[in-house]
Amino acid sequence: MQLDFSALTPTERYRWLTSTVTPRPIAWVSTRSREGISNLAPFSFFQVISSDPPTLLINIGLKDGMPKDTARNAQDTGELVVQLVGAEQAEAMNASAAALPHGISEFEHCGIDSEPAQLVNVSRVCAAPIAFECRVAQILPYPAESPNCQLIFAEVLLAHVDDKVLDERGRIDPARLDLVGRLGGISYTYTRQRFEMIRP
Numbered sequence: 001m002q003l004d005f006s007a008l009t010p011t012e013r014y015r016w017l018t019s020t021v022t023p024r025p026i027a028w029v030s031t032r033s034r035e036g037i038s039n040l041a042p043f044s045f046f047q048v049i050s051s052d053p054p055t056l057l058i059n060i061g062l063k064d065g066m067p068k069d070t071a072r073n074a075q076d077t078g079e080l081v082v083q084l085v086g087a088e089q090a091e092a093m094n095a096s097a098a099a100l101p102h103g104i105s106e107f108e109h110c111g112i113d114s115e116p117a118q119l120v121n122v123s124r125v126c127a128a129p130i131a132f133e134c135r136v137a138q139i140l141p142y143p144a145e146s147p148n149c150q151l152i153f154a155e156v157l158l159a160h161v162d163d164k165v166l167d168e169r170g171r172i173d174p175a176r177l178d179l180v181g182r183l184g185g186i187s188y189t190y191t192r193q194r195f196e197m198i199r200p
Helices: 010-020 069-077 087-095 106-110
Strands: 027-032 038-043 046-051 054-061 079-084 114-116 123-125 130-142 149-161 180-182 188-190
Touching (some): 027 054, 038 054, 038 069, 038 106, 038 123, 054 130, 069 079, 087 106, 123 130
Antiparallel strands (some): 114 123
């Protein structure tokens, strides 16, 4: 089978890409509006793209041609926190994906406990096993000629790592860091199953 993406509708392209490029990590992004309202939303078009400087990339689609609250807040304040979703937070993460009216905090609406970040003026998810405090390095509309999303380059300033996911050497134990990944449609996966290979 071959797929000519130029012959597919945007919806068909999305379905093929999201059902094949899997599993995708989930960025559970918290921001704060200029008015001080906390926002929390998950995005699975997400990846680490650089270690020097330490940088994450989040793709946030436009909604009816306008920036979503997460992108707008990040643009306005230059700050965000990117949480990784542990297995125990799967339901809360999914609840925070609901389209709420502007000005309603997902933290409050979904009953998700938060605490202040240290280096940025943004709340973070208390129970998240990993949380990266970030400043916006760049926001790039894409594609340039007719943007349908915004690429947020987020430079990591500080990481919060739950001690429960560390091994006796103080390093991440994959068996304890049981994260949620996104598959196609309504399907998700956990990182419980794994195998090891030594590079040649």
